[in-house]
Amino acid sequence: MSDSSLVFASRLCLFACLAFWSYVLNRPLGGQRLRIKRLSTSAAHGIRYEGTLYSKSYSFTFNASSITWRLHLPQRDDPRWFTATVNDILYTSSTGDISTSKLEIILWFFPVLFRFTSGPWANVTIDGLRIRVHKSTATPYWIQRLRENLVGTFLTGEFLRADVFRTAVRFAGLSEHEEDKPAAYTDPKAKLAPEEPPSADDDEPCGCYENKTGPLRAVDDDELRFSVLARGVHINNKEGRMYTFSRIDSQMRRNWAKDRGSFAMVAEECRWVHVHFPFERVAPRAWWTQLVSSLWHFPIDLMRTFNDPASSTNLYVTCLDVTFDSFRLRDAELVRQGLALIREKAITSNIDWSDVFFDALLDAFATRPAPPVRLHKSDKPHE
Numbered sequence: 001m002s003d004s005s006l007v008f009a010s011r012l013c014l015f016a017c018l019a020f021w022s023y024v025l026n027r028p029l030g031g032q033r034l035r036i037k038r039l040s041t042s043a044a045h046g047i048r049y050e051g052t053l054y055s056k057s058y059s060f061t062f063n064a065s066s067i068t069w070r071l072h073l074p075q076r077d078d079p080r081w082f083t084a085t086v087n088d089i090l091y092t093s094s095t096g097d098i099s100t101s102k103l104e105i106i107l108w109f110f111p112v113l114f115r116f117t118s119g120p121w122a123n124v125t126i127d128g129l130r131i132r133v134h135k136s137t138a139t140p141y142w143i144q145r146l147r148e149n150l151v152g153t154f155l156t157g158e159f160l161r162a163d164v165f166r167t168a169v170r171f172a173g174l175s176e177h178e179e180d181k182p183a184a185y186t187d188p189k190a191k192l193a194p195e196e197p198p199s200a201d202d203d204e205p206c207g208c209y210e211n212k213t214g215p216l217r218a219v220d221d222d223e224l225r226f227s228v229l230a231r232g233v234h235i236n237n238k239e240g241r242m243y244t245f246s247r248i249d250s251q252m253r254r255n256w257a258k259d260r261g262s263f264a265m266v267a268e269e270c271r272w273v274h275v276h277f278p279f280e281r282v283a284p285r286a287w288w289t290q291l292v293s294s295l296w297h298f299p300i301d302l303m304r305t306f307n308d309p310a311s312s313t314n315l316y317v318t319c320l321d322v323t324f325d326s327f328r329l330r331d332a333e334l335v336r337q338g339l340a341l342i343r344e345k346a347i348t349s350n351i352d353w354s355d356v357f358f359d360a361l362l363d364a365f366a367t368r369p370a371p372p373v374r375l376h377k378s379d380k381p382h383e
Helices: 003-025 141-156 189-191 287-307 334-346 355-363
Strands: 031-039 042-052 056-069 080-093 096-109 122-135 158-171 223-236 241-255 260-274 313-325
Touching: 003 031, 003 042, 031 080, 141 241
Parallel strands: 122 313
Antiparallel strands: 031 042, 042 056, 056 080, 080 096, 096 122, 158 223, 223 241, 241 260, 260 313
16 A cells, blocks of 8 residues: 555545534634535535645635435346446546536446456546646646646557548648738628537537648738547557547647637547456356456455555546647647657657757758769760
8 A cells, every 4th residue: 555545535534524623613623614504414415525745835716516325236237336426527626627517426236256447446437527727837737647647648558440530731831820810891690600610520620621821921820730530539549448439529729929829629439448457368167166256356456546546447428528728839749658658669769869859950951061962974075
């Protein structure tokens, strides 16, 4: 058991005690306050939790319309023993906002024995997850970990399926200027119902069909827009996890003239599921062998869940919407891990980085001596 897990568990217990007594006494305690409008043995309605952390430098507010919980008798065809549902979640903090329509948590009773999962003890389903981060320089910890895992999987994972994968880059001409506005009257209906793009394929990312680019004007800002589109993506991270996405649309914009950047991503039908390793697929175990294995590994799974709760969870998100109001290129996880991966590959391949950059500069500025020209017999001067 790691020290960080013990520290986290102790702080969680402390906050839970403060929240409970603040609800009983109806007053804030230690910067924490919990309010519940109506409470019963199986549900709570009108939940509002306010708190501060890190010497009051971080404040947050959690709101939920209702939380319901229910115990079940595990059955062979449905071995769940606990279900919790949270409706209309809104989490606001000094670094970002999170909202979702519905969150459902299902806890299983020996799921491997009943062949419902390949190891996780819980299924988490999120309906309509929306994340808004104010600044990329102050990204919340768990969002940063999510970015690291996702980008690392895209760079080093095994792509099992990708129906569509397209990118589009556009330089300048993205911001509207006074010269671009029409001088005559424009019908408002035309703005409300814009003309459809010439391409009938709905898999085109935003900006991919804008092929009419003119010369760079003096009024145009120095800016960049990079768009990525993907459909039907299945990735194995080679660590027993499968990432699946039905639809991904992301776009990054950067305006160097105004020193402003943003990032947005929309993904649908997102799944993060634990799968069997190749050696576990050789031959299925008998039920009595699996029963002994489940009982023997239960304490180990319990400790692993305590240290890393996500390792015992299967996650499904119907729609994910992530927005960064202020985004810098140096904070892009793809750039960080991409450069680190290139450097690692160069070291393992015995490639000197100084030679690579020096050759690139020579090629860019054409300072290398020209190769000798060979004369053919027909090109020799006549005597």
